[in-house]
Amino acid sequence: xxxxxxxxxxxxxxxxxxxxxxxxxxxxxxxxxxxxxxxxxxxxxxxxxxxxxxxxxxxxxxxxxxxxxxxxxxxxxxxxxxxxxxxxxxxxxxxxxxxxxxxxxxxxxxxxxxxxxxxxxxxxxxxxxxxxxxxxxxxxxxxxxxxxxxxxxxxxxxxxxxxxxxxxxxxxxxxxxxxxxxxxxxxxxxxxxxxxxxxxxxxxxxxxxxxxxxxxxxxxxxxxxxxxxxxxxxxxxxxxxxxxxxxxxxxxxxxxxx
Numbered sequence: 001x002x003x004x005x006x007x008x009x010x011x012x013x014x015x016x017x018x019x020x021x022x023x024x025x026x027x028x029x030x031x032x033x034x035x036x037x038x039x040x041x042x043x044x045x046x047x048x049x050x051x052x053x054x055x056x057x058x059x060x061x062x063x064x065x066x067x068x069x070x071x072x073x074x075x076x077x078x079x080x081x082x083x084x085x086x087x088x089x090x091x092x093x094x095x096x097x098x099x100x101x102x103x104x105x106x107x108x109x110x111x112x113x114x115x116x117x118x119x120x121x122x123x124x125x126x127x128x129x130x131x132x133x134x135x136x137x138x139x140x141x142x143x144x145x146x147x148x149x150x151x152x153x154x155x156x157x158x159x160x161x162x163x164x165x166x167x168x169x170x171x172x173x174x175x176x177x178x179x180x181x182x183x184x185x186x187x188x189x190x191x192x193x194x195x196x197x198x199x200x201x202x203x204x205x206x207x208x209x210x211x212x213x214x215x216x217x218x219x220x221x222x223x224x225x226x227x228x229x230x231x232x233x234x235x236x237x238x239x240x241x242x243x244x245x246x247x248x249x250x251x252x253x254x255x256x257x258x
Contacts, residue, residue: 016065017159018057019050020077025150028085030092031134031143049147057154076163083164084153084251087172088146091243094179095133095236098186099126105187105194106225107218125229129186132233133240142244149251156255168254175250182243189232190225197224 023046026032032045064070103111103123112121122130137143157163198221205213 014059015050015054017073017077018054018154019046020074021081021153021159022046022049022053022150024078024081025085026081028082029088029146031137033085049150053151053154056151058158073159077159080153080157080163083168083172083254084149087175087247087251087254090176090179091240091247092130092133094182094243095129095186095240096122096126097179098183099123099129101183101187102190102225102229105191106222108222108225129236132236136237136240137244140241140244145248149248153251153255156252164254171250171254175247178243178246182239186236186239189235190228193228194221194225197221 026042026046026049031037032042100123103125106125108123108125111124201213201217201220204211
């Protein structure tokens with residue numbers, strides 16, 4: 001069998017174009033894009049997903065790989081992948097921001113750790129919530145749903161020189177409001193409870209000025225904060241489920257927008 005260079009490049013394009021989009025998604029999304037995950041494992045995951053998805057997607061147009069048109073196609077696929085990964089990253093940002101608010105209310109804002117997902121220093125409470133929602137994400141088969149969304153993205157938005165339109169970008173930016181509203185809903189029980197505790201300490205200080213409120217207030221507030229954290233933890237599960245479902249709907253609507 002003899003293959004011409006055109007046929008070889010055409011067959012190579014069926015793997016290269018999905019490879020760009022899948023690589024961008026894996027690098028940008030949480031969990032798989034974490035710095036704790038070895039680079040070799042990421043490469044293996046990207047290659048396996050590409051070979052599994054590529055045979056089932058619509059064929060791309062006749063675009064040469066080493067051309068200006070090919071560069072435009074590659075850029076569009078990377079941009080689409082980064083946007084989808086960033087959209088999922090917003091869900092985890094809700095709990096990072098909510099954890100920061102709770103940590104500041106408890107007086108634990110100074111206790112920080114490096115977050116392997118975002119790569120920045122965050123309070124330990126935010127790190128705790130990040131680990132918790134990551135385990136929830138795996139337990140709910142969120143990674144499998146994400147792979148399904150990736151596979152369907154090539155059907156809803158086939159490989160071409162055109163990608164997301166302004167409407168899809170606006171939908172992604174508009175969904176960012178749920179980062180702040182979700183963080184407030186998550187942190188509201190702890191904020192309200194600790195506010196009442198602080199009001200109680202203020203009354204005690206007025207009633208007994210000789211009481212050293214700084215000596216007993218800090219450990220008491222921290223202890224009550226941990227108790228509230230434990231009691232309010234089950235309420236984060238439905239919040240995470242709703243945010244995750246809404247985020248998947250966002251991705252589907254973005255892929256359907258031209």
